[in-house]
Amino acid sequence: MTKAQIKFFQALSRQKYRKEYNAYLVEGYKNAKEWLQADCRISHIAASATWIADNRALIAAHPEATLIAAEDFELEKISALQTAQEVVLVVESPAQDTILPATGAWSLLLEKVQDPGNMGTIIRTADWFGISTIICSPDCVEVYNPKVVQATMGSLLRVRILEMELQDFLAQNQAPLYAACLSGEDIRNVQQPEPGIIAMGNESRGLSAGLLEAASHKITIPSRGRAESLNVSVATGIICAALTLQS
Amino acid sequence: MTKAQIKFFQALSRQKYRKEYNAYLVEGYKNAKEWLQADCRISHIAASATWIADNRALIAAHPEATLIAAEDFELEKISALQTAQEVVLVVESPAQDTILPATGAWSLLLEKVQDPGNMGTIIRTADWFGISTIICSPDCVEVYNPKVVQATMGSLLRVRILEMELQDFLAQNQAPLYAACLSGEDIRNVQQPEPGIIAMGNESRGLSAGLLEAASHKITIPSRGRAESLNVSVATGIICAALTLQS
Incomplete structure (x- = not known):
């Protein structure tokens, strides 16, 4: 990973930069799969070489994303969680929702x-x-x-x-x-x-x-x-x- | 706090030493109060000078405990939680319980x-x-x-x-x-x-x-x-x- 990329991921662990860049982090195998299968814009996928090799179909569904093969020490640097994960996504935040809940629903x-x-x-x-x-x-x-x-x-x-x-x-x-x-x-x-x-x-x-x-x-x-x-x-x-x- | 005291508290953040010393840590204002009011043996109370001044009655109920006035940087060192607390207790673990639950109860x-x-x-x-x-x-x-x-x-x-x-x-x-x-x-x-x-x-x-x-x-x-x-x-x-x- 480049220094700039590491800095960008690290910035997103802070609310201030999430607002500024309009993006957030999604970490870990299970969550990454959920997000990659959903209808959302993903700007970066940083992952171990193993994860990348095992998840080609998921990656192919997101041609808009920059794919980064990251070393373990880099994943540790960019993780915002206590235990570093094998994959970290940068996801574009959706527009602020303003529609009130439907009546008759909980x-x-x-x-x-x-x-x-x-x-x-x-x-x-x-x-x-x-x-x-x-x-x-x-x-x-x-x-x-x-x-x-x-x-x-x-x-x-x-x-x-x-x-x-x-x-x-x-x-x-x-x-x-x-x-x-x-x-x-x-x-x-x-x-x-x-x-x-x-x-x-x-x-x-x-x-x-x-x-x-x-x-x-x-x-x-x-x-x-x-x-x-x-x-x-x-x-x-x-x-x-x-x-x-x-x- | 002495170096040995700091080492003792820090050791108790690990299961191995909790078993060895038969003791565990209780941190924070609310929890410390619960434990000091309960019927349990407390070996050490490390707390800020303010906490000690404000909780004389609670402390008096535990003459068996060594009372340590700790500086903020010391409390930070001995805390096992992400945010250091103003008071940390060392509590004796109760004997392993072996009595099966009563029938008729959940x-x-x-x-x-x-x-x-x-x-x-x-x-x-x-x-x-x-x-x-x-x-x-x-x-x-x-x-x-x-x-x-x-x-x-x-x-x-x-x-x-x-x-x-x-x-x-x-x-x-x-x-x-x-x-x-x-x-x-x-x-x-x-x-x-x-x-x-x-x-x-x-x-x-x-x-x-x-x-x-x-x-x-x-x-x-x-x-x-x-x-x-x-x-x-x-x-x-x-x-x-x-x-x-x-x-």
């Missing part, structure tokens, strides 16, 4: 979710339950963070991410808003819910007072033990299962 | 769960649902790994961890065994389940054939979308909610 709304692993896992969970839109407050961790991308396991390609101020979203929203908190209605008692927005909050503080006030339903996962709270991605999964599998 | 069984974040989150989830025993195969990530401890948020103090060969456990187990897989019975159809063991498998491969054969029930979370699978800690949360909240 969506997720996330307020200040900070941990990249949680964000990625929530995107993957949404994809499992057929939730096609996630509204993120601007202070959520950016979804093109390499650790988020990694944790989505390809689901980032199938779930629309709408980044917008939540008060703007709520001002336009007509659908029921189900807000997760520690003192709401038992999720088991929410029978045949009308599809709407499931709102989940920050890892330590939960949803803000404003969000809870705007909610049509406050909902809670009953506890039988002594943990103070659940991890936000686990709570999201339990609530999505409880509500969306009814309809 | 337990979890984990086979080769590898990711420390997942393991910690699963322990926290078990605590939320009042599941007091987790059986771990010996090839699971060790629960005293600093990242596991961090993710449990104190629940490691309240959930018993039984590390044993799963075939030995299964040979003695009389309770129903609910095994998570991608082609089992829809969890919504498991009505009024008899409390038993919920078995969850490795992040990429799921449960082994042997475990699935031993299961009295194979269970599945229905999918509405296109993700290949769910994160194992999210799946554990959904299954625990679906089964244990019925009884």
Whole structure:
């Protein structure tokens, strides 16, 4: 790899440069396959000679991409993850999405979710339950963070991410808003819910007072033990299962 | 801190030395508070002068502990986490637990769960649902790994961890065994389940054939979308909610 190429990949581990170059990194065998098979523009493929030899068909589908045979030490240099992977892609970010979710469908709304692993896992969970839109407050961790991308396991390609101020979203929203908190209605008692927005909050503080006030339903996962709270991605999964599998 | 103290703390970031010294690290404000309030033997407290000044009562409850006022650069050296914390404890590991779970209660069984974040989150989830025993195969990530401890948020103090060969456990187990897989019975159809063991498998491969054969029930979370699978800690949360909240 040239010095300039290494610098370019390394820059994309930072949000500032992802915005500037309008691109993000996708790392690892499984994820690279998902992205190369999807309909997205890939500008660079840096990979080990073995990976390149084994994946000619995937590479052939992306004539727009610069292909770079990289040495192990170079892959280590450009990886943004703790363990370097055999393949790293540079993918063009899609245009900012602004279309509001369809009425009659389930969506997720996330307020200040900070941990990249949680964000990625929530995107993957949404994809499992057929939730096609996630509204993120601007202070959520950016979804093109390499650790988020990694944790989505390809689901980032199938779930629309709408980044917008939540008060703007709520001002336009007509659908029921189900807000997760520690003192709401038992999720088991929410029978045949009308599809709407499931709102989940920050890892330590939960949803803000404003969000809870705007909610049509406050909902809670009953506890039988002594943990103070659940991890936000686990709570999201339990609530999505409880509500969306009814309809 | 003395060089020897720094070396001791650093050694405990490795499993080999945790076994040798029979001790593990607990880092950060919230976790330190949980551990200092619990009934456990603490051999060292290394903390910033501010933390020490603010937490005299907690410290007083542990006269057995060596108290070390540490500089920021020292805390950075001894931290096993990505971000150094203001307080790091050395806690004596409890004796290996060998008591099998009570019949009539829900337990979890984990086979080769590898990711420390997942393991910690699963322990926290078990605590939320009042599941007091987790059986771990010996090839699971060790629960005293600093990242596991961090993710449990104190629940490691309240959930018993039984590390044993799963075939030995299964040979003695009389309770129903609910095994998570991608082609089992829809969890919504498991009505009024008899409390038993919920078995969850490795992040990429799921449960082994042997475990699935031993299961009295194979269970599945229905999918509405296109993700290949769910994160194992999210799946554990959904299954625990679906089964244990019925009884």
